[in-house]
Amino acid sequence: MLVNKLRVKDTAGILCTAILMITAAIFYYDTTTMVDSDSFVFPRAIIMGILLLGMVRLCIDVVAKEVDKRPALNANYLRSILLIVTMGIGISLIPSLGFLPAIIITYITTMYLAMYEQWTLQRRWSYPLISVAVVTALFFLFERVFIVQFPEGTLFY
Amino acid sequence: MFGFEYLLAAISPINLTLALLGVIAGTIIGALPGLTATMAVAILVPMTFTMEPVTALIVMGAVYTGAVYGGAYSAILLNTPGTPSAIATTFDGYPMAKRGDGNLAISIACLASVSGGLVGAFALLTISPYLAKVALAFGPAEYFWLAVLGLTLIAALSQGNLIKGVLAGCFGLLLSTIGVAEISADVRFTFAMPALLGGIAIIPALIGLYCIPVLIDLIATPDKHLKVTKESSGYRLGEAFKSTFKAPLNVIRSSVIGTIVGILPGAGGSIASLVSYAEARRSSKKTETFGKGNPEGIVATESANNATVGGGLVPTFVLGIPGTPPDAIILGAMMIQGLRPGPSLYSDQPEVIYTFVWGLVIATILMLPVGLFIGRYAYRAILALPKAFLVPSVVIMTMIGAYAVRNSVADMIIMLALGVIGWILSRYGYSQSSIVLGLILGRIAEQGFVQTWIIGTAKGNPFLELVGRPISMGIIAFILASFAFPLISKWLKSRKEASYVSE
Numbered sequence: 001m002l003v004n005k006l007r008v009k010d011t012a013g014i015l016c017t018a019i020l021m022i023t024a025a026i027f028y029y030d031t032t033t034m035v036d037s038d039s040f041v042f043p044r045a046i047i048m049g050i051l052l053l054g055m056v057r058l059c060i061d062v063v064a065k066e067v068d069k070r071p072a073l074n075a076n077y078l079r080s081i082l083l084i085v086t087m088g089i090g091i092s093l094i095p096s097l098g099f100l101p102a103i104i105i106t107y108i109t110t111m112y113l114a115m116y117e118q119w120t121l122q123r124r125w126s127y128p129l130i131s132v133a134v135v136t137a138l139f140f141l142f143e144r145v146f147i148v149q150f151p152e153g154t155l156f157y
Numbered sequence: 158m159f160g161f162e163y164l165l166a167a168i169s170p171i172n173l174t175l176a177l178l179g180v181i182a183g184t185i186i187g188a189l190p191g192l193t194a195t196m197a198v199a200i201l202v203p204m205t206f207t208m209e210p211v212t213a214l215i216v217m218g219a220v221y222t223g224a225v226y227g228g229a230y231s232a233i234l235l236n237t238p239g240t241p242s243a244i245a246t247t248f249d250g251y252p253m254a255k256r257g258d259g260n261l262a263i264s265i266a267c268l269a270s271v272s273g274g275l276v277g278a279f280a281l282l283t284i285s286p287y288l289a290k291v292a293l294a295f296g297p298a299e300y301f302w303l304a305v306l307g308l309t310l311i312a313a314l315s316q317g318n319l320i321k322g323v324l325a326g327c328f329g330l331l332l333s334t335i336g337v338a339e340i341s342a343d344v345r346f347t348f349a350m351p352a353l354l355g356g357i358a359i360i361p362a363l364i365g366l367y368c369i370p371v372l373i374d375l376i377a378t379p380d381k382h383l384k385v386t387k388e389s390s391g392y393r394l395g396e397a398f399k400s401t402f403k404a405p406l407n408v409i410r411s412s413v414i415g416t417i418v419g420i421l422p423g424a425g426g427s428i429a430s431l432v433s434y435a436e437a438r439r440s441s442k443k444t445e446t447f448g449k450g451n452p453e454g455i456v457a458t459e460s461a462n463n464a465t466v467g468g469g470l471v472p473t474f475v476l477g478i479p480g481t482p483p484d485a486i487i488l489g490a491m492m493i494q495g496l497r498p499g500p501s502l503y504s505d506q507p508e509v510i511y512t513f514v515w516g517l518v519i520a521t522i523l524m525l526p527v528g529l530f531i532g533r534y535a536y537r538a539i540l541a542l543p544k545a546f547l548v549p550s551v552v553i554m555t556m557i558g559a560y561a562v563r564n565s566v567a568d569m570i571i572m573l574a575l576g577v578i579g580w581i582l583s584r585y586g587y588s589q590s591s592i593v594l595g596l597i598l599g600r601i602a603e604q605g606f607v608q609t610w611i612i613g614t615a616k617g618n619p620f621l622e623l624v625g626r627p628i629s630m631g632i633i634a635f636i637l638a639s640f641a642f643p644l645i646s647k648w649l650k651s652r653k654e655a656s657y658v659s660e
Contacts, residue, residue: 013321013585020328027331030346038611039343042603043334050327057320080373084577087552091569103556107549114548116379127545134546135553146192146200148561 014061017054024050079113086110098153100139107135160282160511167515172215175208176520179219180527186220187227188535190237190364190558194224194426195482202490210494211509215516217490221483222274222466222521225426226528229266229459234259234383234539235551237368241359242426242462244593245434247367248314249447249454256450257386259539263532264397265452266459267525269408272401273460274521276412277419277467281474282514286500288468289475292420297612298623301605302632303421304598307428309639310435311591314448318586325587329595330602332357339600340607352567359427361559361572362596366589368555369576376548385540392529400452407437407453408460415461419468425481426462427597433461439639467517474502474510 024047031040031047090106097105108131117123142148166172179201186197197220205213228243233250246266253262280288295303311326312319335346336356347353375382402408411433418429437457438447447454469480470487477498479485491498496509503510539547559572579589606623613619624633 010585016582016585016587017321017324020324023328024331027346030348034343034345036338036341036343038341038607039338039345041610042606043331043345046327046330046334050324050331053320053324053327057324060320077373077377079376083372083376083548083552084369084573087556087573090556091566091573094566094569099560103553106556107553110376110549110552111545114376115545117543117545130546131549134550138553138557142557142561146186146196146561148557149564150560151566 010061014058017057017061021051021054021058024054082113083110086113094151094153096153096155098156099150100136101153103139104132104135107131160507160515163508163511164515166211166508166512167215167519172212172512172516173519175212175216176219176516177523177527179216180223180520180523181531183220183223183225184227184230184524184527184531187224188230188239188531189227190231190235190239190360190368190554192224192558192561193240193360193482194221194228194242195486196561197221197224198483198486202486205490206493210491210496211512211516213490213494214487214509214513215520217483217487218466218470218513218517219520219523221487222463222517223524223527224483225463225466226267226270226274226459226524227531228462229270229455230263230532230535233262233266233455234536235368236371237551237555238363240426241363241597242430242465243458244363244427244590244597245430245458246455248434248458248590249449249451252448252450253452253455254383254536257384258450259383259536260391260533261393261397261400262452262455263536264392264394264529265401265455267528267532268397268401269411269456269459270463270528271521271525272408273412273415273463274466274524275518276409276460277416277464278514278518278521279467280416280464281467281470281517282511285471285475285503288416288420288471289500291417292422292472292476292478292480294628295421296626297605297608298626298629299605299632300421301602301609301623302629302636303418303428303432304602304605306632306636306639307431307435307598308594308602309636310431310438311594312640314588314590314594321586322588322591325582325589325591326595328582328587329592329597330599331595332362332592333596333599334603339604340611352565352570355563355565357571357575357596358562358568359597360562361568362575363593364555364559365572365575366579366593368551369573370580370583370589372548372551372555373576373580375544379544381540382544382547383540392533394529401456404441404453404456407440407456410436410440411457411460412464415464416468418461419465419480420471422472422478422480425469426465428601429461429465429468430458431594431597433457435639439642463521466521470517474498475500 028047031044034040086109090102093102108128111131143150183197186192198217201220225242228238228240229246231237231239232243232246233254236247236251238244238247250262311322314322335353338345414433415429434454434457437453438444441453469484472478472480473484473488479488556569559569583589609623610619613622
């Protein structure tokens, strides 16, 4: 993890614990609709575990005067957020564009996001070309050799 | 007894060539996240129809053993297990690669895999009928406790924050219950989303939880993915040999665990490697270095997961019950070839079985040069690849890998969502390995627990059914010992230190 030493209170840790507990509570509510005890006995035991341990953790985090010093992030996470957004958009484009066009778009966009070197003229035309070749080769490897059925886009029907 | 007379048949040019090609293909397939050993063997089945039965079996065995080893590459170089059995390889393999010892880690993984594979194959060759009885002795209660034994690894993974580690493990267990319940067939925790009906598949979850956090960090800085040092080139075979066999007990213990867990139908390489890792850590003198790049961790996991190959074939041959999913495919292929599994297989068709087992031994030995060679080039490729190609290539592999398991776009969404959740949780002290552990072992634990409870209720004492069987008691004792051992050794150490001070 990209971090450096020193920072403040574990508010985010407390928030994570709280979210886990809320998730467990939602899951517990869902078990109330189950009729067969075989279905809910195991999940309920785990949910109880999460709620109990979560409470202990919250007590430790909230009551404790001395808090662990959490190291701060020292990287620019804007690119990371854009990466996740790109992947999300890429996945959502699959049903309409089809698998191959969607992953080519994802590959090229991600390549631009991950580019830390200078964009020279040669790189400008060669990198996208190589990208298309790499993705197409991978696609056909999986489709033809590993017999994976990829979806075709509804847009091209 | 050992069928030495069939060794010559196993090393015929055609068998040798196909075993070599099988190992190469298996290693490459196993290295690709999302393509499992099961898939590698399944792809091959139609190609083996026209082969001689023994050649067909040797090719499948070679692909299987190569694929199990191949999973270590991506685990070490990308922190993404190529196959589920390489999960625990990420714990120490990736930290080693990060500090510039990726080539050493790969060589260690190769040596350990070959050692484990040979132990499993020799067990198959010599004591199959006796070992098959072990598989029959394991009931649902034993499976439940075996899963609990695997879960004790959470304590080791959550260094410095046990509660957070256990919470993450519980979250993984909860995720494992999503979908249709195995015993009662109730639909659970799908929240009206049809995509969740099939539950959370292990491979997309693994890819998401391990690979997405690496990508998030990788793209955020211009730094190199892996550190390059003076030692970053070459095989470092001597060093690897020393690291692997420095603690021979670790290799033997992990291989034996792998063989035994492999024999148990449904348990598989992931449990074998996790249990071996936990045991290696518990018995090591350098417990605190585990998870930070200790070669002993790689040795334990890789020797165990490759030992499951031979172990899994024991019940497949002797009882007709596949030990692992790839064994189920091998079993099907055997039957197509006209071979009938059963206790008499070794006496009825020794020319096929013994030749195959010797072929498996040869394939495992061939894995050494193949594994080292491919591993070296994989490492160099990862080091040399500019970030602008490395990141998108890994992104595309994660997307295809998550999709390919069930041909499902929903699995890709689950992969991405779990990846983001995993990154956030690990950032705040909740180890993603604990989540994975819960997710994998949850199904086995629940199935074992509920089945035991039903059987016990019918017998009138469910608690006794859960804890009263001899093997269960043995595993429980082992679990308690694994908890007590660090506390006792810590107490003894502090007493020793106190006596030094007083002197």
